[in-house]
Amino acid sequence: MADSNFEPKIVAFVCNWCTYTRAHLAGTSRMKYQSNVRMIRLPCTGRIDPMFIVKAFESGADGVLISGCHPGDCHYTAGNFHARRRWILFRQLLKFVGIDETRVFFSWVSASEGKKWVDVINEVTDTVRNKGPFNNYHKLNKEFTLNV
Amino acid sequence: MDIGYYPGCSLTGTAREYDQSIRKVLSELGINLIEIEDWSCCGATSAHATNHLLSVALPLRNFNLAAKQGIKEIFIPCAACYNRFVVAKRDVEQNSQLKKEVEEILEEEVVTNFNIVNMVQIFKMIGKDNILARRQKELSGLKVAAYYGCLLLRPPSAVNFDDAEEPSSMEEIIKFTGAEPINWNFKTECCGASHSITNTNVVLNLSKRIIDDALEMGAEAIVVACPMCHSNLDMRQRNMSKIDSGHKNMPILYLPELVGLSLGLDKESLGLNLHFIDTDPLLSRFSMAIVAKE
Amino acid sequence: MRIGVFVCHCGENIGKTVDCPAVAKEVIKFPNVVYAIDYKYMCSDPGQNMIKQAITEHKLNAVVVASCSPHMHEKTFRKACSAAGLNPYMCEIANIREHCSWVHDNIEEATKKAIDLIRMTVERVKFNAPLAEIKVPITKKALVIGGGISGIQAALDIAGAGFKVILVEKEPSIGGHMSQLSETFPTLDCSQCILTPRMVEAYQHPNIKLYTYSEVENVDGFIGNFKVTIRKKARSVREDLCTGCGLCVQKCPIKKAPSEFDEGLSNRPAIYVPFPQAVPNIPVIDRTVCTYFKTGKCQMCKKVCGREAIDFEQKDQLITEDVGAIIVATGYKLYKINKKDSDSTVKGYGEYGYGKYRDVIDGLQFERLASASGPTAGEILRPSDRKQPKKVVFIQCVGSRDESKGFSYCSKICCMYTAKHAMLYKHKVHDGEAYVFYMDIRSGGKGYDEFVRRAIEEDHVKYIRGRVSRVYEKNGKYIVKGEDTLSSVPIEIEADMVVLATAMVAQPEASKLAQTLGIPYDKYGFYAEVHPKLRPVESSSGGIFLAGACQSPRDIPESVAMASAAASKALVLFGNEMLEREPVVAKVNENTCVGCFYCKKVCAYNAIDLKEIRDKKGNLIKVVASVNTGLCQGCGTCNATCPSKSIELIGFNDEQIFYQIKAL
Numbered sequence A: 001m002a003d004s005n006f007e008p009k010i011v012a013f014v015c016n017w018c019t020y021t022r023a024h025l026a027g028t029s030r031m032k033y034q035s036n037v038r039m040i041r042l043p044c045t046g047r048i049d050p051m052f053i054v055k056a057f058e059s060g061a062d063g064v065l066i067s068g069c070h071p072g073d074c075h076y077t078a079g080n081f082h083a084r085r086r087w088i089l090f091r092q093l094l095k096f097v098g099i100d101e102t103r104v105f106f107s108w109v110s111a112s113e114g115k116k117w118v119d120v121i122n123e124v125t126d127t128v129r130n131k132g133p134f135n136n137y138h139k140l141n142k143e144f145t146l147n148v
Numbered sequence B: 001m002d003i004g005y006y007p008g009c010s011l012t013g014t015a016r017e018y019d020q021s022i023r024k025v026l027s028e029l030g031i032n033l034i035e036i037e038d039w040s041c042c043g044a045t046s047a048h049a050t051n052h053l054l055s056v057a058l059p060l061r062n063f064n065l066a067a068k069q070g071i072k073e074i075f076i077p078c079a080a081c082y083n084r085f086v087v088a089k090r091d092v093e094q095n096s097q098l099k100k101e102v103e104e105i106l107e108e109e110v111v112t113n114f115n116i117v118n119m120v121q122i123f124k125m126i127g128k129d130n131i132l133a134r135r136q137k138e139l140s141g142l143k144v145a146a147y148y149g150c151l152l153l154r155p156p157s158a159v160n161f162d163d164a165e166e167p168s169s170m171e172e173i174i175k176f177t178g179a180e181p182i183n184w185n186f187k188t189e190c191c192g193a194s195h196s197i198t199n200t201n202v203v204l205n206l207s208k209r210i211i212d213d214a215l216e217m218g219a220e221a222i223v224v225a226c227p228m229c230h231s232n233l234d235m236r237q238r239n240m241s242k243i244d245s246g247h248k249n250m251p252i253l254y255l256p257e258l259v260g261l262s263l264g265l266d267k268e269s270l271g272l273n274l275h276f277i278d279t280d281p282l283l284s285r286f287s288m289a290i291v292a293k294e
Numbered sequence C: 001m002r003i004g005v006f007v008c009h010c011g012e013n014i015g016k017t018v019d020c021p022a023v024a025k026e027v028i029k030f031p032n033v034v035y036a037i038d039y040k041y042m043c044s045d046p047g048q049n050m051i052k053q054a055i056t057e058h059k060l061n062a063v064v065v066a067s068c069s070p071h072m073h074e075k076t077f078r079k080a081c082s083a084a085g086l087n088p089y090m091c092e093i094a095n096i097r098e099h100c101s102w103v104h105d106n107i108e109e110a111t112k113k114a115i116d117l118i119r120m121t122v123e124r125v126k127f128n129a130p131l132a133e134i135k136v137p138i139t140k141k142a143l144v145i146g147g148g149i150s151g152i153q154a155a156l157d158i159a160g161a162g163f164k165v166i167l168v169e170k171e172p173s174i175g176g177h178m179s180q181l182s183e184t185f186p187t188l189d190c191s192q193c194i195l196t197p198r199m200v201e202a203y204q205h206p207n208i209k210l211y212t213y214s215e216v217e218n219v220d221g222f223i224g225n226f227k228v229t230i231r232k233k234a235r236s237v238r239e240d241l242c243t244g245c246g247l248c249v250q251k252c253p254i255k256k257a258p259s260e261f262d263e264g265l266s267n268r269p270a271i272y273v274p275f276p277q278a279v280p281n282i283p284v285i286d287r288t289v290c291t292y293f294k295t296g297k298c299q300m301c302k303k304v305c306g307r308e309a310i311d312f313e314q315k316d317q318l319i320t321e322d323v324g325a326i327i328v329a330t331g332y333k334l335y336k337i338n339k340k341d342s343d344s345t346v347k348g349y350g351e352y353g354y355g356k357y358r359d360v361i362d363g364l365q366f367e368r369l370a371s372a373s374g375p376t377a378g379e380i381l382r383p384s385d386r387k388q389p390k391k392v393v394f395i396q397c398v399g400s401r402d403e404s405k406g407f408s409y410c411s412k413i414c415c416m417y418t419a420k421h422a423m424l425y426k427h428k429v430h431d432g433e434a435y436v437f438y439m440d441i442r443s444g445g446k447g448y449d450e451f452v453r454r455a456i457e458e459d460h461v462k463y464i465r466g467r468v469s470r471v472y473e474k475n476g477k478y479i480v481k482g483e484d485t486l487s488s489v490p491i492e493i494e495a496d497m498v499v500l501a502t503a504m505v506a507q508p509e510a511s512k513l514a515q516t517l518g519i520p521y522d523k524y525g526f527y528a529e530v531h532p533k534l535r536p537v538e539s540s541s542g543g544i545f546l547a548g549a550c551q552s553p554r555d556i557p558e559s560v561a562m563a564s565a566a567a568s569k570a571l572v573l574f575g576n577e578m579l580e581r582e583p584v585v586a587k588v589n590e591n592t593c594v595g596c597f598y599c600k601k602v603c604a605y606n607a608i609d610l611k612e613i614r615d616k617k618g619n620l621i622k623v624v625a626s627v628n629t630g631l632c633q634g635c636g637t638c639n640a641t642c643p644s645k646s647i648e649l650i651g652f653n654d655e656q657i658f659y660q661i662k663a664l
Helices: A019-028 A050-058 A079-096 A116-131 A135-144 B016-028 B044-050 B052-068 B079-094 B096-106 B119-126 B128-134 B169-176 B200-216 B227-235 B237-243 B255-262 B280-285 B289-293 C020-027 C045-057 C070-083 C097-101 C107-125 C149-160 C176-180 C191-204 C247-251 C291-295 C300-304 C363-370 C414-428 C448-457 C510-517 C556-574 C598-602 C637-641 C654-662
Strands: A010-015 A037-042 A063-068 A104-108 B002-005 B032-035 B073-075 B115-117 B143-146 B221-224 B252-254 C003-008 C033-039 C062-067 C091-095 C134-137 C141-145 C164-168 C208-211 C214-222 C225-232 C317-323 C325-328 C332-334 C360-362 C391-398 C433-438 C462-465 C468-474 C477-484 C489-495 C497-502 C504-506 C544-546 C578-581 C586-588 C608-614 C620-627 C647-649
Touching: A010 A019, A010 A050, A010 A116, A019 A037, A019 A116, A019 C070, A019 C097, A037 A116, A037 C107, A037 C654, A050 A063, A050 A079, A050 C654, A063 A079, A063 A116, A079 A104, A079 C637, A104 A116, B016 B032, B016 B252, B016 B255, B044 B052, B044 B079, B052 B079, B052 B096, B079 B096, B079 B115, B079 B227, B115 B119, B119 B128, B119 B169, B119 B255, B128 B169, B143 B169, B169 B255, B200 B221, B200 B227, B200 B237, B221 B227, B221 B255, B227 B237, B227 B252, B252 B255, C003 C020, C003 C045, C003 C107, C020 C033, C020 C107, C033 C045, C045 C062, C045 C070, C062 C070, C062 C107, C070 C091, C091 C097, C091 C107, C097 C107, C107 C654, C141 C149, C141 C317, C141 C556, C149 C164, C149 C176, C149 C191, C149 C208, C149 C325, C149 C556, C164 C214, C164 C225, C176 C191, C176 C363, C191 C208, C214 C510, C225 C325, C247 C300, C325 C510, C325 C556, C360 C363, C363 C414, C363 C497, C391 C414, C391 C477, C391 C489, C414 C433, C414 C448, C414 C497, C433 C477, C462 C477, C477 C497, C544 C556, C586 C620, C598 C608, C598 C637, C637 C647
Parallel strands: A010 A037, A010 A063, A063 A104, B002 B032, B002 B073, B073 B115, B143 B221, B221 B252, C003 C033, C003 C062, C062 C091, C141 C164, C141 C325, C164 C208, C325 C544, C360 C497, C391 C433, C391 C497, C433 C462
Antiparallel strands: C134 C578, C214 C225, C225 C317, C332 C504, C468 C477, C477 C489, C586 C647, C608 C620
């Protein structure tokens, strides 16, 4: 059961051209959304190594969001297609090793999609809040006190 | 070839001759119809206009019955039923929420992976070669207007088997019989449909326009693939004579009836004797009425 | 490592929701942070001076500025660092405005988030390396693809500034669609009269090299250094010998090939010049209809040519050119409704009878009818019987703004040209009636709305708001069935001619060219600009610019403005001797690279080359990947793909990101 005071940590890996710009514009238009998300800017979703997601969970994230340009709109022509393919495989691996793959979210948000970014952030935050904390890694962290 | 068969209510009532001619002609052409057992209403326009959920659930019940009989392909001759099945299939395939709701109502999982075939498509599937091989009579010289109505083609995004505004697939079938499909303007014009009951005058005017244009463009008969079109065009012609003394009667044939004539089938087995507008003048052109009276 | 953190209040913009002094107090506790301060406006001169001073006084070797988006002031702060002797790439921005203070209300939460964001950035900057911008030389020559009004304008502008231009046009003549138009809105000046002088100027300009009947086959290279292959299609007429006398055209026995220029309303011979003012005025043989090419007989043109310019054996030529910038101005096509010719996936509007009835025509066909150089010498006559139509119906938005049957976008020019057509018709047929079916009138532009009002008020064109459901023929008339939605009545008009304002669509080969050039395009095939407002004529590939209707439906003034803008972008490039670009590129670790070349497979820019590693004796040890920094655009897909982690994206390498994540 989710702790009523639980506030999840969400990491968002976003591409510089579509989603980062969109998040930038959400700020410019003073749209409000929940403050749980920490954004990491990358040039392209194609740059996302699946290890980033693993490291994020290891570092205490309760949910991970990956967001970039819509398929076909990639600033680098095809980076997001690579990201999508990698994700399809990686999702199966997560499932296989017993990590709740529904804590990883994938969403295409273009630079022009007004409210979509806000909706995505809120939806992801609410979903993860309902799921409760991601304890697998938290426990591991305590037991082995991983200090890299 | 085996194919599932969903006749729908019209074909057991007002359009009995449509059912009769289909069974006769398709069996001649080597098609074995497997009627869906315990089939129920498709909801037609009434469900569609009042309750979306009901209008989707009704066709899907029949899908599930068909699945239990091992049917993969369903032939639906009535344009209204065909339309409901195609649209319901699309709706649940695109909307998982709706699918869930329907599954709750039916208390079973919904199956939609059927190939739905209409009256024009089934003749296309049978193919020109097969029809020509069994053809007894070439209906050469007979000028026929192909009338599609609305439900066979719309909405194009769901139905998607011919151009919704400039269809031409029925004409192809007509050519198999040796008859000549004419070029005319009202192939997809509204006949008034179910206003037939509530607002007969509207139907009278709309249907008359269709018949008049076909006459003007030289048609000797109109061919349809929809019981509603047939009843409006065939049955209402008597009243048309009342509002226009110069009205000329136009025989309205179902597509399988026309094909049946070219296969040499007789008038009664095709149900042509059940029409309001006398088809004898047409048949006598090909000395067919005589066969029927033997 | 000694890191300084500078927290900006941005007046109230950040300071109102983020407790900046508290943030500064907290971040000073982070390991390696030796200096932290908050200030009202970091981007102001005093703010920048604070950074400069701190760098010297506290011997900082990395800086984090917590402020607005890096898209805003990253350059400002990097410059300030550079002025204080710190490598600019040792400065990173933590975005606490757009991503924090502006999108959250709760001070406590926002302050906490700001601290987190700074911590992550501090961890990241520890792994930054001093970098230098990459310098590449520039070929100061431009390629313009498309010889319509946009391409001509762009070519003339660049040539006028003293740089060489290659102008490539796929048709036998330059001029594009504008050369087909009769008169232009809203001034009604004659299209050819204003265009042809430009065509001649482009032809004669010493800086412009013109390739007509040619297409761009391949493009290699990158901004400043493109290598272009042009296919010069066999014209069968030698340009160096032909004088343009036109005798061959007169004598050609084939007379019945439909004229492309007249949109099929007239015929042309097999050897032809598209129109009298064509540039260059050199004929071309259409090999698909020429008797000689079909049967090996005839050769009439060759017999009559005194200059022996006819060359049946001519073959396509491939020419390579080096250019530094490319301007794409390939224009548009009109959506063809009849199924036969339709190259589009959209198949609606069979109900209008286009292709079935000869007097149902499209906008460009009407232009030819109204043009003094057209098949009827400017008289409005029906194509079927050459009679003057007394009632003409114009239907707008055929294909445009119609998601179910056509395209969802507005073609933009149709409201204006339909008003012009109706007006021209009324000017030529005084007793005629003109009807226009419209959805909305979109006449934004200088003098545009006045023009439409003039059509309605002075020329009495009848505007009906509503759609047409069907057009059919009856007793030699075309019955147009529609609805007047303002009075909610169905109407039928017995017209003599129907003109359809069909949608403007992308050229059928637009996506193919986009793939050759490596530029993105939308689902309709229109080329995509980098930023719709601030960078409207640049494609996302450096050095490739867009002009005119290849980017979206455009009218002539807009196309010309875009062309000049694209030309000025090319000139900005040519104003430099060397090109500087951000050093965000991939780098290979040759020690660990095993030469699997997955990086090469995923690279969209062909930026990975093979490099042989040899020992001192010259024996091959292994083949590794090598990055062409000129081509690499810095997406980092190779970095994420590499199985042995031997290729890193500088500025976004694994350490930087892992430690950023670690600091969560």
